[in-house]
Amino acid sequence: MLSAMADPLSTTFSALADPTRREILQRLSSGDATVGELAEPFAMSLPAISKHLTVLERAGLITKSRDGQRRHCRISVAPLQDATSWLELYRKHWESQLDSLGDYLASIHRPSTEGDHEETPS
Amino acid sequence: MLSAMADPLSTTFSALADPTRREILQRLSSGDATVGELAEPFAMSLPAISKHLTVLERAGLITKSRDGQRRHCRISVAPLQDATSWLELYRKHWESQLDSLGDYLASIHRPSTEGDHEETPS
DNA sequence: ATGGCACTTAACATAGTGGTTAATTAACCG
């Protein structure tokens, strides 16, 4: 379970690549919760959730603190920030790809006139 | 290799969770390339790269087109956009967490004036 | 102290990942 991934960005993306873990993060984004509370909505055993939380914790996406018998989980967003930074590198890119799509759609609607950039708003 | 993941966001994050694949995407962000060209910088067999490209293609992150013997690969950013959208949900969150950090750092510099907590910072 | 509650850890089954080498397909070239 505990791989020696070493690469923080890979660890983050890998942790996010599971829908259960993403749901847990979304739940935590509206407030801290115990392990049991987090497990409740899922049709899955408690140990399974516990493992997911371990993955999230090792990825630095949550922190756990003990409170009597309970463990309180809190979201921790620094790795999400790094992941977003990496993805942001492509923002310019996809904006231009969407522009190209816009140009293409425009060329269908009013073709072959010349160097025209009429943005047909859908 | 070809799992039945079905969830597009999971597929995207999973594809991004490998440093080789992220490097390939970065390479493609500066222009299309053939499989051979993409493989060249890596100390890895061609089939391994081919598999990585299959993963990227199934995630919708690249498209391949045939040109004679060569396959040209092109980046395709729509899934990156979706991944970014998901992460953006936490932007407000991490901004407030960073604010909390700022407050905490401030409290170190000017301590014990009133409701002071005994936080020993590691 | 004993019993229940909230979790975690252990042991296990099954399947997926990421790499290898060898064989195969397909296009080009003499």
Place this chain on the structure above:
DNA sequence: CGGTTAATTAACCACTATGTTAAGTGCCAT
């Protein structure tokens, strides 16, 4: 045709991931 180049597919390997059930840990209550 036969040979070379470009890339994929096949067969295989070691390791990782995700789930299970059962047992263990530690806190709290009666």
